[in-house]
Amino acid sequence: MDEERRGGQVLYSVRMRAAQGGPHERGGRHVSGAERIVTEERLHRTVRALLERARRHARGDPDFVQVTVERVPAGAVARIAALPVVTLGTGAPDEARRVARALLEAAGVAPVAAREAVALLAAGPGPAGTAMRGAVLMDAATGERLEPDRGRGVRVTRVDYDPAARRRLEAALRRRGLRGEAVRRAREALALASKAAWVGALAELGWSDDPGYTTGYVAAPAIGYVRLPGIKEAGDCRGGRVLFLAAGETVRVDGGLAGLIGRLEEAPVLIAAVGRVGPAVPPEEFLEGLRVGDA
Numbered sequence: 001m002d003e004e005r006r007g008g009q010v011l012y013s014v015r016m017r018a019a020q021g022g023p024h025e026r027g028g029r030h031v032s033g034a035e036r037i038v039t040e041e042r043l044h045r046t047v048r049a050l051l052e053r054a055r056r057h058a059r060g061d062p063d064f065v066q067v068t069v070e071r072v073p074a075g076a077v078a079r080i081a082a083l084p085v086v087t088l089g090t091g092a093p094d095e096a097r098r099v100a101r102a103l104l105e106a107a108g109v110a111p112v113a114a115r116e117a118v119a120l121l122a123a124g125p126g127p128a129g130t131a132m133r134g135a136v137l138m139d140a141a142t143g144e145r146l147e148p149d150r151g152r153g154v155r156v157t158r159v160d161y162d163p164a165a166r167r168r169l170e171a172a173l174r175r176r177g178l179r180g181e182a183v184r185r186a187r188e189a190l191a192l193a194s195k196a197a198w199v200g201a202l203a204e205l206g207w208s209d210d211p212g213y214t215t216g217y218v219a220a221p222a223i224g225y226v227r228l229p230g231i232k233e234a235g236d237c238r239g240g241r242v243l244f245l246a247a248g249e250t251v252r253v254d255g256g257l258a259g260l261i262g263r264l265e266e267a268p269v270l271i272a273a274v275g276r277v278g279p280a281v282p283p284e285e286f287l288e289g290l291r292v293g294d295a
């Protein structure tokens with residue numbers, strides 16, 4: 001530890017979760033959650049920022065907030081590249097959801113599973129249409145749900161940017177016109193999606209459960225991180241994330257489904273490189289580009 005400290009190599013995983021009506025495991029309603037991996041120098045201000053964020057959240061005023069700090073050996077942290085980013089010119093839920101299904105199919109998800117995932121997020125994927133705290137895991141071939149706990153889902157945690165990559169990404173997002181909250185949301189969703197892709201997810205679909213944020217995304221190694229404005233109406237509190245697994249392969253290798261869930265939740269990852277952040281593209285043009293790339 002002393003040696004790690006002298007080299008400036010001690011890192012901390014900081015995780016926050018907040019709920020209303022008691023802790024999540026006692027039936028509290030999920031309000032917010034966030035993850036960071038930071039140096040010791042940034043530890044205190046990160047804890048403070050996550051606490052502030054939990055307490056000023058559009059989904060409500062939490063009466064339970066937990067902030068967990070864990071030291072992680074720097075040598076155990078994988079350094080990966082973020083997926084490239086593009087924004088499509090979608091505007092309304094019907095169109096954005098149709099484009100989401102087409103993107104998922106281009107990434108190798110079966111049409112039945114792509115349709116099921118969109119319908120699930122539209123209805124609220126948790127019990128009785130509530131928000132989950134984590135993601136749905138879905139068999140990309142059949143649409144079958146694979147996560148062990150349908151209320152909680154699987155949380156992709158212990159992922160963050162190194163400070164230089166984070167600055168470069170934020171500057172690139174701003175150059176493409178993102179402002180304020182959108183920069184943070186896109187940055188965090190890109191981190192999650194890039195880690196999930198690195199762990200082995202075939203594709204991902206997500207949009208916020210927060211009523212004011214209406215841009216969602218589809219991400220996959222094959223197509224990048226594709227932003228879809230207007231995927232839900234403002235005021236709608238339904239949303240979530242679906243990670244698609246090539247389940248036939250997944251359950252056979254490296255500890256199977258449990259091993260994959262363990263890596264999604266626990267393997268520490270720092271994003272050290274940022275890819276291209278492209279200008280807005282009309283949806284049909286982007287989909288056509290994928291078909292050409294296929295041929």
Ligand code: WAQ
Pocket residue numbers: 033131132133134135153154155156157182185186187189192206207208209210213215216217227239240241
């Ligand atoms: N791991 C897995 N699932 C998660 C995690 C996580 N760490 N965090 C949130 N979720 C799930 C959970 O079911 C939430 O209810 C749902 O996702 C939505 O979370 O580029 O803000 O934080 O502008 O509300 C997309 C950004 C924003 C698009 C998504 O999600 C863009 C967003 P939220």
Ligand code: MG
Pocket residue numbers: 031032208209210
């Ligand atoms: Mg939310």
